[in-house]
Amino acid sequence: MKGALRFRGVWLASVAALAVVGVAMWGGQGSPAAHADGPMPAGQLAGIEEISASFRRVASIAQPAVVHIIARSAGRQSESSGGELDPQDLPEALREFFKDREDLPFFRRMPSPERPTPRPRVGSGSGVIINADSGLIITNNHVVEQADEENTRVDVYLADGRRQPGRIVGRDPSTDLALVQIKADNLKALPLGDSEAAEVGDWVLAIGAPFGLAQSVTQGIVSAKGRNPQIVTGYEDFIQTDAAINPGNSGGPLVNMRGEVIGINTAIVTNSLMSGYMGVGFAVPSNTVRRILPFLEEGKPVIRGYLGVNIRGLDTFEPGFGKTFGLDEDRGVLVEGFHPDSPDTPARKAGLRIDDVILEFDGRRVESSTQLQALVAGVEPGKTIKLKVWRDKKEMTIPVTIERQPSDFFAAAGRGGDRGGRGGRGPAETVETEIPALGMTVQRLTPELAKQYGWEEEKNPERLVIVTEVDPLGEANAGLGIEVGDLIVSVQGEPVTSGQALLEALSDKALSEGVRLRIQSARGRQSRTVFLRIDR
Structure with missing residues (x-):
């Protein structure tokens, strides 16, 4: 049984995991290192040192552009936000470790005579500078959403120790992305890479401020692409990684070995609150960032394309499902229905039918429902594209004019239209x-x-x-x-x-x-x- 939970839901689990690691590290006697015969021969170290040097180079390039963000609102907090913790909830070993750090933003202050119940809401996370001249920073929407109102402040802590006031320029809850701006000199920025070019197995670094520990770097690989763990109400097409991501990493960059941002770290998976980080994290692809950035810069709602279909990837069914349609492989996206509140959708106008299998979208192979919904969303309304469809055991091409996505699309569709019922790849992603x-x-x-x-x-x-x-x-x-x-x-x-x-x-x-x-x-x-x- 697995649950995909946002950072705010798994902070305590991550801290508990840290305690286990600490016990292993501080075990002392009996460790393998205590019985080592001597240093490794220089010849054997050459390859390892070369790899290590690559990581150091990328870290040195990326860290100056990574920031720690703390967003505060003066309003009364009605529910736990941002995954904050009561220090007394920590294991005894960690309470001692953090006893002098209760000022960290992820610790929840409990009501007391000195601290009455009405209190500021605080969000803490990371961000990455993407434009040094204009001071633009990409982060997660859930890091700053509580500060998008009156009587709020956003503090941005730079890698060199400076603190700068931030301004929320734009937010997009559907992708959990936000744009913050600061005014400062001598900023360092990272370029947005091509997340489409990233491949499973590529080395990546995750950089951020887990538990308020700024400039922390962890290493892993791209574990999968096109994941849909259903952690935000909107479009999801996440990169999965095993680079350690913990509370406070939200909004920080996932960086490739060229020092390019290929994702914005957003969430992790855990099977219960106390299980901690389990090697499964998710990042919003950089190509998604690039597509909606113009809207964020203008502070306007993101305009998305709309097809008006309920879809499901063939790869989410049992193996061999494609053969029931006469297909040789389980590839493509099945049309299961149409947007329930839109009887005259673009898909219906174009003549799409239930049980059609969409194989290509304007010349691009369709592998999964998450890929297709991202492709549709990225098309300018009014543009006509071509769908290659499998129907009655033969291919056919259908022109479709994409329309603008309704503002209440997700609420009306019940997470249906232009989305896969299970998305991603298989039943393990059921939330x-x-x-x-x-x-x-x-x-x-x-x-x-x-x-x-x-x-x-x-x-x-x-x-x-x-x-x-x-x-x-x-x-x-x-x-x-x-x-x-x-x-x-x-x-x-x-x-x-x-x-x-x-x-x-x-x-x-x-x-x-x-x-x-x-x-x-x-x-x-x-x-x-x-x-x-x-x-x-």
Whole structure:
């Protein structure tokens, strides 16, 4: 059971993982190094040192352009933001390590007589300077979104120690990107590389300020491309990497061995809050940044192309699925339906049909649903493109005039139109969150699950959480009678909008005191309240 969670949901997990590493490092006696016979011969070191020198060169080029961003808003915080932590939640070893660093922005301040409940909202992350002359910095939208209102401030800490006030120039929640500007001299910038040219296996560096530790560099490879872990409500076509990414890396660059930015680090995957970084991180491709940058610079909404279809990649089905259409390979994108609120979509006007398989988009091979939706989004509205389609065991070319994407596209489509039902590559990318205390797994309600369990009439389904798996001996099923298909509506009267929100609400402390849950049962469509208390 795996859950793809944003940084703000996995900060504590990452800190816990750090403690485990610390124990391994500080073990002392019995370590392999203690029994080494001597230094490695110079001849054997040559290749290793050459590789090390390459990493040092790229780091020295990239680090001066990487910044640490802290965004503050004077408003009352209504929910945990940015993955902030209470220092008392840390393992004992880490509480000692961070005892004098509770000023770091990812630590949550708990209410007290000295610190009343109304307090600023704080977002902390990283960014990369992409234009030294104009002081433009790319970062994640979720790093600065709470500062995009009155009575806010954005502080940008440069690699040389300077602090500069920042101004939010533009934001795009659909890609989780934002543009910040500072006014300063002697800035260093990094060029945007070609993320399309990056290949699986390429070495990359991730640079940022994890846990507020600025200018941290980690190394890994490009693990995959075109991932769709469903971590933002919008277009997703992520680069996957195993370069270590932790809370505070959000908005920092993923850099290739030429010192070019090929991605903006955005999220990691974990199977529970305490599991920590597991070698799976995601970055927004640099080509996506390049495409929407003109809109961000002007502070205008991003204009995207629109086809109006519900799609799914053939590679997300069982192997051999393509043969049912007479295809020799599982490549291309299946048209499963049309945008439900747009009966006269560009796709319908052009004559596309359900069960058509899209093989090419304006001369480019289509490999996955995430690739296709990115290609569609990048077309200027009004332009006519050609789709190569497989229908009735033969190829045909269909001209389609792309239109402008409606402003309420994602809300109306329920994460449907121009998107794959499962996206990416296979069932491992289904977004689920395990709730160990209850012995169940949940995820956000998708159109497919809504149809399967009869929740089609629910409003705002993307903000509902459905139970997808239960342990028959677990507390949820055996104790509370919760079944697969039930909706978890609220905890203590507060709406539950994500698996991560539910996981946080069911903390050990809350469970020991007792919590109230409201359940919408799939069987009988009845709403009921249950009380849960588990001694810890």
